[in-house]
Amino acid sequence: MYENEFDATMQLIRGKWKIRLIYELDSNPHSRFNNLQRNLKTITHKILAEQIQQMIDDNLVERHDFHEQPLHVEYNLTKKGKSLVPVVDVICDWGLENIDHLKLRETLCN
């Protein structure tokens, strides 16, 4: 149960790393756990696992286990997850226009 559509949507993307994950999985489909951790640089192992799990629960990400040894698991955006990309883009674009670039450590969106 959510307050409203906004809160409901925000809960899906609020997490500190979730947008990064959306962009990451959007540009690099079939990413493996280690790939993601490497690309997100400062993210913690535990936090990555946590945020991915939430996104799976929210049906934003799907997990494909190859049942190989050593373990081989790949992650992808679901259709629902992909549909969030343009939403996130709008937020980024507003930021690009309205946030002082000197205050940005890095640029995420085009």
Place this chain on the structure above:
Amino acid sequence: MYENEFDATMQLIRGKWKIRLIYELDSNPHSRFNNLQRNLKTITHKILAEQIQQMIDDNLVERHDFHEQPLHVEYNLTKKGKSLVPVVDVICDWGLENIDHLKLRETLCN
């Protein structure tokens, strides 16, 4: 200093009540403190003051003190604040399409 444009923008709208405030001030300009508290129903006095103050600091809201007795203060969206309305709308719209309506306590956007 922010991580990126997305984080920077999110910080402005992340607060639990900020979108409500944006919509509220957008549809009812020149709102007074009591008005806002009444319309947001379950918000706490202290939290309202806090979130408004942050939005003033972020240059999203402007405060007009009439210097009357008893105190008379009105709040408005700044130009920057108004420019966030379409961004927030996009988030709401995505929610309208993707969140089960049965799980929503109320509807915020058209």
Place this chain on the structure above:
DNA sequence: CTGTATCCTGATAGATACTG
């Protein structure tokens, strides 16, 4: 009417170590 200070609680993130 508007605003501030104190204290408390729950959620989120991170460091670290352990498991199959």
Place this chain on the structure above:
DNA sequence: CAGTATCTATCAGGATACAG
């Protein structure tokens, strides 16, 4: 390689009381 468990730090939100 992928995932879990424990413990800790931080912060946002809220209850309540006080102040100009």
